[in-house]
Amino acid sequence: MTTTTNARTEVATRLALYRTQVALRQFEQRAYDLFLENLVKGTSHLSLGQEAIAAGFAAAMRSDDWTFATYRGHAHTLARGVPMTPVLAELLGRDNGLMGGKGGSMHLTSVEHGVMGSYAIIGAHLPIACGAAWSAQYRGTQQVAVCFFGDGTVNIGAFHEALNFAAIWSLPVVFVCENNQWMEYTRTSDVTAVARPAADRASAYGLAPIVVDGNDADAVYEVAVVALARARAGEGPSLIEAETYRHGGHSRADPGKYRPDEEVAAWLAKDPIVRYRARLLDAGVAEAQLAQIEGEVAGEVERATTEAKAGAAPGEDRLMSNVWADGGSSWRN
Amino acid sequence: MAQLTFREAIARGIAQEMRRDDSVVLLGEDVAAAGGVFKGTVGLLEEFGPRRVRDTPISEQAILGAAMGAAMTGLRPIAEIMFSDFFAVCWDILANEIAKSRYMTDGQLTFPLVVRSGNGGGLRFGAQHSQSVENWAMMIPGLKVVVPSTPADVVGLLAAAVRDDDPVVFLEAKALYPTKGDVPEGEVVDTLGTARVLRSGSDATLVALGLMVPRALAAAAELAESGVDCTVIDVRSLVPLDTATILREVTATGRLFTVEENPRLCGWGAEVASIVADEVFYDLDGPIVRITTPHIPLPAADALEDLAIPSVERIVTTVAKSMNA
Numbered sequence: 001m002t003t004t005t006n007a008r009t010e011v012a013t014r015l016a017l018y019r020t021q022v023a024l025r026q027f028e029q030r031a032y033d034l035f036l037e038n039l040v041k042g043t044s045h046l047s048l049g050q051e052a053i054a055a056g057f058a059a060a061m062r063s064d065d066w067t068f069a070t071y072r073g074h075a076h077t078l079a080r081g082v083p084m085t086p087v088l089a090e091l092l093g094r095d096n097g098l099m100g101g102k103g104g105s106m107h108l109t110s111v112e113h114g115v116m117g118s119y120a121i122i123g124a125h126l127p128i129a130c131g132a133a134w135s136a137q138y139r140g141t142q143q144v145a146v147c148f149f150g151d152g153t154v155n156i157g158a159f160h161e162a163l164n165f166a167a168i169w170s171l172p173v174v175f176v177c178e179n180n181q182w183m184e185y186t187r188t189s190d191v192t193a194v195a196r197p198a199a200d201r202a203s204a205y206g207l208a209p210i211v212v213d214g215n216d217a218d219a220v221y222e223v224a225v226v227a228l229a230r231a232r233a234g235e236g237p238s239l240i241e242a243e244t245y246r247h248g249g250h251s252r253a254d255p256g257k258y259r260p261d262e263e264v265a266a267w268l269a270k271d272p273i274v275r276y277r278a279r280l281l282d283a284g285v286a287e288a289q290l291a292q293i294e295g296e297v298a299g300e301v302e303r304a305t306t307e308a309k310a311g312a313a314p315g316e317d318r319l320m321s322n323v324w325a326d327g328g329s330s331w332r333n
Numbered sequence: 334m335a336q337l338t339f340r341e342a343i344a345r346g347i348a349q350e351m352r353r354d355d356s357v358v359l360l361g362e363d364v365a366a367a368g369g370v371f372k373g374t375v376g377l378l379e380e381f382g383p384r385r386v387r388d389t390p391i392s393e394q395a396i397l398g399a400a401m402g403a404a405m406t407g408l409r410p411i412a413e414i415m416f417s418d419f420f421a422v423c424w425d426i427l428a429n430e431i432a433k434s435r436y437m438t439d440g441q442l443t444f445p446l447v448v449r450s451g452n453g454g455g456l457r458f459g460a461q462h463s464q465s466v467e468n469w470a471m472m473i474p475g476l477k478v479v480v481p482s483t484p485a486d487v488v489g490l491l492a493a494a495v496r497d498d499d500p501v502v503f504l505e506a507k508a509l510y511p512t513k514g515d516v517p518e519g520e521v522v523d524t525l526g527t528a529r530v531l532r533s534g535s536d537a538t539l540v541a542l543g544l545m546v547p548r549a550l551a552a553a554a555e556l557a558e559s560g561v562d563c564t565v566i567d568v569r570s571l572v573p574l575d576t577a578t579i580l581r582e583v584t585a586t587g588r589l590f591t592v593e594e595n596p597r598l599c600g601w602g603a604e605v606a607s608i609v610a611d612e613v614f615y616d617l618d619g620p621i622v623r624i625t626t627p628h629i630p631l632p633a634a635d636a637l638e639d640l641a642i643p644s645v646e647r648i649v650t651t652v653a654k655s656m657n658a
Contacts, residue, residue: 066406103437111441116405117434121425127395128430131402131410138358138384138408145402158425161392165399168390322440323475325498331474332576332608333526 009218011285013059017217018280019293020055021273024075026294026301027084031074031091035252039309040091044105047075049215049247052272053178054079056220057146060228066116068129068147071106072178073118076148080113084304094311101314102322116145123158125149126175130162133171133231144231145173146224152183154197160204163239167205172231174224177241178214184250185258198241207239214242215272218279245270334517340510342484343373343449346491347411349520351381354409357495360387361396361413361449370415371451371510393423397448401431404446409495416458417450417466417504424469431500432475444500447491452480453544453594454626454642455508459633463507465594465626467542468601470502471571477501478571479525482546484514486569489523497525506544506594526573530582534562537588537652540579540605542568545592545643552592552648561656571601576608583609587618590652592643597628622655624648 009017028046035044047054050072058079061067069076077087082098090097091105098108106120116132119125129147136143153159154177166173177198181188194200199209212223220242227238245267249256256264277290323329337345351357359377361369365388368375378386389396393414400412414420420427427448434442454463470478477499481487487505494501531546532553541549546567553563564582568575583589589609591602606621624643632638 099437099439099441102439107434107437109434109438109441111438116402117438117442119430121429124394124398124425124430127392127398127426128402128405130395131399131404132406133402134399135403135406135408138403143406158394158398161390161395162398164390165392165395169387318439323436325435325443325445327440329474331572332574 009221013221014218014280015285015293017055017059017221018276018290019297020058020079021051021217021276022294023297023300024051024054024078025273026297027078027088028074030301030305031088032248034092040105041093042104044091044252045072045250046246046248047072049267049271050178050180050244051075052217052276053148053176053214053220053242053244056217057176057224060221060224061146062143064114064143065228066114066129066132066143066145068116068125068132068145069108069118070125070149071118071120072150073108074105077108077110077115077118080110080115082110082113082115084300085307088304089308089311092308092311093313094308095314095318096308096311100318102318123149123153123156126153126158126162127165129173130166130171133166133173134169136172142232143172144228146176147173148176148178150183151177151179151181151188151197153177154201155192163201163205166237167207170234170236172234173237174227174231175237175239177239178244179241180244180246182246182250182259185254196241198239202239205239207237210238210240212240212242214244215270215275217272217276334515336513337484337516338510339484339487339505339512339514340371340373342487342516343491343505344375344377345516346488347374347377348380349488350492350495351377351385356407357409357411358385358387358403359411359413360389360399362389362391362415364388364413369413371507373505373510374413393419394426397423397426397431400446400448401426401444404444405442409445411447411449411495414448414450416462417452418461418464420450420466420469427476428473432473436475443498445498447494447501447503449503449505451507452504453506453508454631454638455544457633457635457638460630463631463638465543467504467571468595468599471601472599475500476572477525478504479569480504480506480543480571481569482506482509482543482567485516485521486523488516488521490525490569492522493525496522501525504543508544526570526575528569528575528578529567530564530578531567532563532565534564534586536562536586537590537656538564538566538582538586539590539592539648539652540566540568540602541592542571542601543594545594548643548645548648549592551645552652555645555649556652559653561653563652568601579605580609580613584613584616587616588656589617589621591623592648593623593625594642595626597625600625619655622651624651
């Protein structure tokens with residue numbers, strides 16, 4: 001377990017980390033409310049409880065680094081600086097959505113913010129992140145690809161292919177396993193041969209086993225700084241297991257009732273935002289300053305909700321566009 | 334004009350593009366030091382070095398994933414999947430990720446990549462190393478599908494595929510690797526989505542692809558001796574599909590025969606037949622006939638494989654019987 005030395009993280013960075021975590025939390029809570037109003041169709045996977053990982057990494061990344069996220073990708077998208085309105089509008093299937101309503105909750109992408117996609121087939125984006133890292137290595141740009149995935153991903157073949165590939169080519173990619181203890185509706189330890197799903201596999205690829213408290217934004221930030229520097233220095237990939245817990249179920253349809261009450265209570269007591277707030281107060285940050293951040297974020301969520309709801313439904317021009325690089329969808333003459 | 338084998342044309346086409354553009358890179362199993370298991374990439378490591386020509390592990394998802402990630406961030410990778418049958422182990426990356434991500438992101442991402450693969454039968458490799466999978470790729474929106482039948486087309490269409498900003502599945506008929514043909518000197522660049530009329534006749538139009546093209550031509554020569562004068566079209570590109578050429582030639586002869594190596598159901602010829610029936614039905618003088626491999630896994634024994642894949646003899650017999658009915 002990596003320990004934190006909080007003093008190393010500057011106050012400005014820590015306030016930014018707090019703001020990001022609060023934004024992710026309030027956004028996801030609003031997204032959940034909008035599901036209940038049936039304004040978000042289809043499925044959706046919230047990051048409530050896992051905000052510290054997205055916030056910690058985003059704070060440590062260079063603006064031209066790349067994020068590869070999963071279908072549980074709202075937090076990772078917002079953490080890179082994508083405004084709330086287009087993200088929320090995408091969830092609502094509106095024309096002003098991040099992808100004009102064509103991707104939906106599970107595929108959030110904003111190339112201009114380095115969010116190179118959210119991938120909804122388990123494991124797929126690990127080799128894709130390798131490709132981006134290869135491109136950075138080839139062109140000498142010192143960019144790093146950071147690839148987030150859940151604990152369930154370690155048991156699919158693409159994980160193994162990607163980790164081996166990244167190791168043999170010494171690629172600048174950081175693999176981040178968000179171990180939220182549950183693989184959809186099944187306890188991860190019931191279906192995984194090792195206790196630490198990612199860390200205990202690291203030696204198979206010649207990598208160090210790194211485990212971090214994923215509910216501690218400072219700890220995540222520090223681990224991220226080290227892994228990113230290692231990648232930029234040409235020393236190859238890292239595999240980081242961030243221990244965390246999702247406060248809700250796997251997806252919209254899942255109340256998460258299979259989890260023991262005492263387990264949920266124990267993890268709620270380790271809520272990353274509650275902990276971080278207390279830590280900032282201990283460090284001398286004024287209550288009023290934190291309240292101001294919370295208030296500003298609340299206003300931002302309100303504005304985004306209004307703007308997203310005001311978006312029109314996408315039309316036929318969206319439907320038939322951008323299959324091909326020429327902007328169209330024609331397959332014949 | 335140089336005479337090259339089909340396999341030499343692969344290396345020639347890749348080298349032409351790699352010399353022109355430093356963002357073109359090649360990866361795959363045994364493509365570098367070994368020059369490819371089918372010897373399609375001989376000499377490329379020596380000319381371009383290990384930075385641009387890279388051997389990979391037996392990891393097809395990693396190969397195509399790496400190609401995708403590289404393509405979306407500025408490179409123009411050429412990925413080799415040794416046998417197209419292996420698409421089945423990396424189909425998620427090809428069908429779900431590469432094909433759909435441009436659309437899903439409403440154009441934010443672009444994937445200028447080529448997936449080359451040895452395709453089809455004739456080498457007695459049995460059911461898992463002989464399939465004609467062009468229809469697998471054709472049915473996925475977002476993939477272009479190109480199938481050359483001559484060394485000159487290999488160079489020109491490969492160049493066009495590399496320069497195209499969309500993902501192109503480039504299928505090389507394995508049985509054609511040793512065949513020879515003239516390739517013009519200098520840079521050769523073709524156009525995707527263009528069929529080629531190889532022979533003009535007045536009685537029937539044979540539309541063929543890949544390995545079936547030389548067989549359709551040989552069949553047409555035999556049929557001419559018995560008084561059936563055939564047009565032969567090499568489709569060359571399934572997506573985009575040159576329907577204009579096909580419709581024009583079918584209208585001129587009044588008859589359509591597709592010659593397909595793939596198993597019967599949902600072969601590319603079914604789509605061609607549907608388009609012809611929809612759009613030029615009243616110009617037809619007789620039924621549309623599809624000549625295909627039966628709907629079976631391919632057997633290994635030479636005698637059985639030869640029975641399965643459309644032969645010159647089967648094409649001749651089928652066309653003659655239908656024309657005389």
